[in-house]
Amino acid sequence: MTAVIAAAGLGKRYGRQWALSDCTLAIPAGQVVGLVGPNGAGKTTLLQLAVGLLAPTTGTITVLGEPPAASAAQLGRVGFVAQDTPIYPTLSVGDHLRLGAWLNPSWDQALAARRIQALGLDPRQRAGKLSGGQRAQLALTLAIAKRPELLILDEPVASLDPLARREFLQGLMEVVAEGGMSVVFSTHVIADLERVCDYLVVLVASRVRVAGEIDALLAEHRRLTGPRRDLDTLPPGQHVVEVSHTGRQSTLLVRSAGPILDPAWTVEPVGLEDLVLAYMSQAQGTAQPGPTLREVSR
Amino acid sequence: MIEFHLDSRSGVAPYLQIVHQVRHALRLGLLCEGDQLPTIKAVVSRLAINPNTVLKAYKELEYSGLVASRPGIGTFVVQTLSGAPLVALGPLRNELERWLGRARRAGLDEESIEALFRDCFRSHAGEDVA
Numbered sequence: 001m002t003a004v005i006a007a008a009g010l011g012k013r014y015g016r017q018w019a020l021s022d023c024t025l026a027i028p029a030g031q032v033v034g035l036v037g038p039n040g041a042g043k044t045t046l047l048q049l050a051v052g053l054l055a056p057t058t059g060t061i062t063v064l065g066e067p068p069a070a071s072a073a074q075l076g077r078v079g080f081v082a083q084d085t086p087i088y089p090t091l092s093v094g095d096h097l098r099l100g101a102w103l104n105p106s107w108d109q110a111l112a113a114r115r116i117q118a119l120g121l122d123p124r125q126r127a128g129k130l131s132g133g134q135r136a137q138l139a140l141t142l143a144i145a146k147r148p149e150l151l152i153l154d155e156p157v158a159s160l161d162p163l164a165r166r167e168f169l170q171g172l173m174e175v176v177a178e179g180g181m182s183v184v185f186s187t188h189v190i191a192d193l194e195r196v197c198d199y200l201v202v203l204v205a206s207r208v209r210v211a212g213e214i215d216a217l218l219a220e221h222r223r224l225t226g227p228r229r230d231l232d233t234l235p236p237g238q239h240v241v242e243v244s245h246t247g248r249q250s251t252l253l254v255r256s257a258g259p260i261l262d263p264a265w266t267v268e269p270v271g272l273e274d275l276v277l278a279y280m281s282q283a284q285g286t287a288q289p290g291p292t293l294r295e296v297s298r
Numbered sequence: 299m300i301e302f303h304l305d306s307r308s309g310v311a312p313y314l315q316i317v318h319q320v321r322h323a324l325r326l327g328l329l330c331e332g333d334q335l336p337t338i339k340a341v342v343s344r345l346a347i348n349p350n351t352v353l354k355a356y357k358e359l360e361y362s363g364l365v366a367s368r369p370g371i372g373t374f375v376v377q378t379l380s381g382a383p384l385v386a387l388g389p390l391r392n393e394l395e396r397w398l399g400r401a402r403r404a405g406l407d408e409e410s411i412e413a414l415f416r417d418c419f420r421s422h423a424g425e426d427v428a
Contacts, residue, residue: 032348169346177342177349191306195347215311215354263421271307 002065004029004150004182005050009059011206012045019045023059023206027184027199032176034197034214035186038280041203043186044083047154050184051080064150076106079148083155085139089128093121096142104146112145115171133164137171144175153185157192165189169196190273200272202279209279214272221275224252224265235261242278253278299336300329304345312347316355324364324379335365335373 003026010023020042027033037043048054049061052069061067066074087096093116101107116123119137121130127138136156143151153172157165169192176183187193193200193214200217202209210217221241228250231240238260242253253270254260260267270278300323302316310318323329336344338352356373359365367373401411 032350166346170343173342173346173348174339177339194306194312195304195345195351198348198350215313218311269308269310273307 002029003027003062005061005063005184007046007049007059007061010046010049010056010061011058012042012049012054013057018206020049021058021206023203023208025201025203025208025211027201029182031198031213032183032196033185033199033201034193035184035201035203036188036190036193036276036280037186037203042206043203044154046203047080047152047184047186051078051152076104076146077149079143079146079151081136081139081143081151081153081156084159085136085156087127087130087135087138089126091127092123093125093127093130093138094123096127096138097123097145100142100145106147108145108147111147112141115141115145119171131164133160133167136160136164136168140168140171144172144181147181149181151181151183151185153183155186155188157187157189165192172196190276193276194272200276202276204280209282217275218269218272220255220257221270222254222256222260223268223270223274224250224254224260225268226250226262226265229264241275241282299334301336302341302345304347313351313355313358316341316352317358320355320359320364321379324375327378329375329378331375331378333375335375337372 005025005027007026008024011021012019013021023042023046035043035046045054049056050063050068052067052075064074064077068078069075088099091099097109097112097116100112101109115137119134119141121134121138127135130138136159140153140156143153156172157168160168172183173196175181197214199212200214201211226249228245228248231243231250231252234240234254237258238254238256240252240254244251253274300319302319304312304315308315320329320335329335335356338349338356341347341352342349356365356367360367360373364375364377364379365373366376398411401414406414
């Protein structure tokens with residue numbers, strides 16, 4: 001599978017502060033990819049590097065096989081909605097569409113007009129007077145009406161109320177349903193991830209902790225509860241992501257491609273939220289210390 | 299036509315939730331042969347869900363021979379899932395009731411019986427647990 005975003009040893013430094021360092025990842029095409037990680041993990045920096053708003057200090061990044069923003073044609077293939085979904089407050093909704101049509105050779109006016117109508121927006125309204133949800137929808141409309149091959153969204157729903165968030169994601173998924181567009185978006189809202197994303201990337205302190213198709217990840221991870229035991233006795237192929245012991249009991253979150261055969265364990269499925277949090281806390285060192293805390297990536 | 303819902307806290311992959319809901323509806327007779335499943339686009343707009351998820355669920359149902367997709371028209375139920383014939387249920391029920399009586403006489407309370415049943419059920423199902 002070709003990568004829509006491929007980074008190798010990618011780093012960005014501001015003064016003496018590294019916002020992103022030694023980041024290596026490959027995001028596959030044709031998917032809706034959720035990028036999650038704690039604040040300061042480098043998500044926004046990574047996405048801004050991907051659209052060419054920032055230049056890397058070290059390493060390389062390619063987007064759709066080319067350096068970001070290498071040419072006008074390359075710019076046309078990538079859509080981007082920055083954090084807080086910026087619009088021009090003094091321009092009207094209709095002005096935004098005209099601007100989009102002028103600036104983008106591949107502009108799909110029919111799609112833009114259809115979405116604006118479906119959203120119930122008045123083209124004469126000044127964009128600065130729109131609600132947060134409407135603003136986000138307008139920004140999304142501009143990004144998708146240029147018919148990009150890759151749409152990058154930086155925490156598009158962070159500031160929206162639950163209803164506006166759902167409507168935004170509905171709009172996004174309806175466009176994805178038409179086919180031909182890969183999506184990468186960063187988010188803190190894990191509940192959205194499972195509905196909307198095929199593919200998950202957990203980024204912590206610039207490192208990819210886990211990446212993969214969500215259905216496969218859910219199938220491979222399980223919570224084991226059983227009598228307290230030494231983890232060195234686990235069979236090979238079971239990677240412990242998170243572990244906690246009480247006096248008599250051990251609780252493990254493991255990743256294992258095969259079934260768990262030991263009858264001493266009670267085996268339960270793991271929800272996506274627990275899975276993501278386990279990897280995030282593992283990397284921050286807040287999990288139980290122990291020799292079994294391995295970095296799992298592929 | 300049925301409507302799907304998603305429980306994001308269940309730990310069950312969304313595509314499997316859709317598969318389960320269709321199977322459940324077939325078992326209860328809420329869906330019959332010839333009924334149409336909601337179009338992918340309709341499910342996507344209703345649930346704000348990834349279209350590939352719905353597609354994967356429908357593929358899985360198609361693979362198990364329960365539904366068939368007619369390109370450009372939709373996905374239709376071609377087989378129902380009635381459970382075991384009623385005749386078989388009676389004796390099984392009697393056996394289970396006798397067993398429950400024995401368990402109670404042995405001093406097991408409801409919770410212990412349930413735990414024992416689930417444990418046996420899981421080890422018998424054998425897929426995730428052995």
